[in-house]
Amino acid sequence: MMDITDNIYGLWTVLEEVERDKNNNRMWLVVCECGDSHVRRQSNLVNGHTQGCFRCINASRRTYERGKPFSVTVMNCLGRCTKKNNPRYKDYGGRGISICPEWIDAPGEFRLYLVELWYETVGTHSLKRYGQHDLTLDRIDNESHYEPGNLRFTTMAEQVYNSRRYK
Numbered sequence: 013m014m015d016i017t018d019n020i021y022g023l024w025t026v027l028e029e030v031e032r033d034k035n036n037n038r039m040w041l042v043v044c045e046c047g048d049s050h051v052r053r054q055s056n057l058v059n060g061h062t063q064g065c066f067r068c069i070n071a072s073r074r075t076y077e078r079g080k081p082f083s084v085t086v087m088n089c090l091g092r093c094t095k096k097n098n099p100r101y102k103d104y105g106g107r108g109i110s111i112c113p114e115w116i117d118a119p120g121e122f123r124l125y126l127v128e129l130w131y132e133t134v135g136t137h138s139l140k141r142y143g144q145h146d147l148t149l150d151r152i153d154n155e156s157h158y159e160p161g162n163l164r165f166t167t168m169a170e171q172v173y174n175s176r177r178y179k
């Protein structure tokens with residue numbers, strides 16, 4: 013008999029086996045990352061059909077959705093700072109402009125940082141209007157990197173002023 017005690021499935025950690033359900037399915041007591049415990053069917057755990065409590069799964073979907081509109085921005089940054097064959101590499105990576113290493117390893121973290129920065133700037137988590145705003149991502153110190161503390165959303169006009177100031 014398969015023992016899945018202590019196994020981790022998504023956000024679940026398996027605690028112990030409990031009584032079978034009326035269809036004789038093996039059932040396990042599992043605890044979600046948030047601390048909530050539930051009983052789940054073994055087959056659903058093993059085949060990945062359940063990965064955490066509904067609240068946590070919904071929250072992580074929302075967070076993911078929130079970061080998605082910044083995918084292109086993040087990909088462009090990674091391209092011009094880290095890919096030598098990128099047409100704009102010479103003005104970025106080639107000049108020593110880099111990206112916070114954690115963000116290179118996990119671009120999702122970069123996107124979520126931008127979501128929070130967006131919230132600070134515009135006052136809403138809604139990205140529906142992203143792209144309609146004339147705000148673009150800008151480095152505060154032009155000689156420095158894409159990293160926490162050196163980024164902001166500015167209008168194009170401010171950005172031109174900023175880049176002249178640092179020349």
Ligand SMILES: [Zn+2]
Pocket residue numbers: 023044045046047048064065066067068069
């Ligand atoms: Zn949870």
